[in-house]
Amino acid sequence: MTNITRRGAIGAATILAAPALLGARQANGQAAAPPVVGPTFHRFRVGALTVTVVTDGTNVRADATRGLVANASPEQVAAAMQGAGLTGAAMRNPFNVTFVETPRGLIALDAGTGGFPNTDTGTLQANMRAAGLDPARVVLVAHTHFHGDHIGGLLASDGSAVFPQAEVAVPEREWAFWTDAGEESRAAENRRPNFANVRRRFAPYQQRLSRFAPDAEVAPGIRAVASNGHSPGHNSFLVHDGSQQALVIGDAITSPTFFMVNPEWYPVFDMDPTMAVETRKRLLDRAATDRMPVVGYHFDMPATGRVERAGTGYRLVPANA
Numbered sequence: 001m002t003n004i005t006r007r008g009a010i011g012a013a014t015i016l017a018a019p020a021l022l023g024a025r026q027a028n029g030q031a032a033a034p035p036v037v038g039p040t041f042h043r044f045r046v047g048a049l050t051v052t053v054v055t056d057g058t059n060v061r062a063d064a065t066r067g068l069v070a071n072a073s074p075e076q077v078a079a080a081m082q083g084a085g086l087t088g089a090a091m092r093n094p095f096n097v098t099f100v101e102t103p104r105g106l107i108a109l110d111a112g113t114g115g116f117p118n119t120d121t122g123t124l125q126a127n128m129r130a131a132g133l134d135p136a137r138v139v140l141v142a143h144t145h146f147h148g149d150h151i152g153g154l155l156a157s158d159g160s161a162v163f164p165q166a167e168v169a170v171p172e173r174e175w176a177f178w179t180d181a182g183e184e185s186r187a188a189e190n191r192r193p194n195f196a197n198v199r200r201r202f203a204p205y206q207q208r209l210s211r212f213a214p215d216a217e218v219a220p221g222i223r224a225v226a227s228n229g230h231s232p233g234h235n236s237f238l239v240h241d242g243s244q245q246a247l248v249i250g251d252a253i254t255s256p257t258f259f260m261v262n263p264e265w266y267p268v269f270d271m272d273p274t275m276a277v278e279t280r281k282r283l284l285d286r287a288a289t290d291r292m293p294v295v296g297y298h299f300d301m302p303a304t305g306r307v308e309r310a311g312t313g314y315r316l317v318p319a320n321a
């Protein structure tokens with residue numbers, strides 16, 4: 001089976017599931033038990049390190065052809081979706097947190113959404129337990145960046161810390177930006193709430209928070225890789241042991257259907273599009289050249305695969321293909 005065919009099968013299932021999912025949420029306004037749409041975690045090894053990608057659930061964008069890709073027409077976006085085997089305009093946007101068992105202990109890369117209204121998100125803790133991972137065992141949460149879908153899961157709905165034993169490591173440039181009162185006052189109105197959200201989500205962790213520089217080894221086997229553009233201080237993480245490595249890219253690449261196939265396209269969420277495109281091309285070239293698996297926060301499960309050159313861009317070959 002080729003990769004295209006496999007992705008087509010996933011796409012068809014997505015479209016069937018989407019209206020039912022949305023209907024259930026709209027009917028009563030409450031989140032019922034999340035529908036089972038696939039595996040909730042994927043585990044693999046990088047040398048002696050065990051990596052587990054755990055989903056926090058999925059949002060369904062009813063029409064991905066509009067308002068998502070900033071520099072392509074709805075027709076171009078629709079054609080890209082058809083090329084990936086999707087038959088409608090709806091598209092899943094999953095959220096996945098990566099956990100690494102290291103000599104230091106269990107480390108989380110980002111924290112999940114904390115649950116968004118009218119979606120099946122906020123399932124990280126349940127899915128962690130299903131994968132045999134206890135949130136109380138997490139010794140460190142290292143962050144790619146501070147958008148709400150990556151830091152929301154630091155807090156439970158009652159405001160307590162979801163990871164009671166964890167230290168928190170943040171990119172120094174990301175921290176500097178989102179804690180700067182001048183940046184907050186100058187920010188566009190739709191971006192301003194994120195500054196308050198950063199204050200709130202990190203509050204219980206303030207006494208155990210550290211900042212890391214680009215290329216820092218944030219823990220044994222986990223190295224920060226500066227990948228700015230999506231946000232001012234965005235970092236990816238290279239998980240490495242001996243000659244083996246995998247790149248947890250965060251939001252440097254969100255949807256492979258759009259931004260691997262067309263690396264010059266950018267989503268409306270990229271805060272510095274020019275830099276984000278440069279970063280994306282650099283990471284894709286490195287992953288393809290080094291045959292290095294990548295893990296995407298917003299990829300469909302298994303959320304992991306290798307990157308191949310394809311035409312003028314790239315494609316993701318999922319780890320289970």
Ligand SMILES: [Zn+2]
Nearest residue numbers: 147149251297
């Ligand atoms: Zn994100």
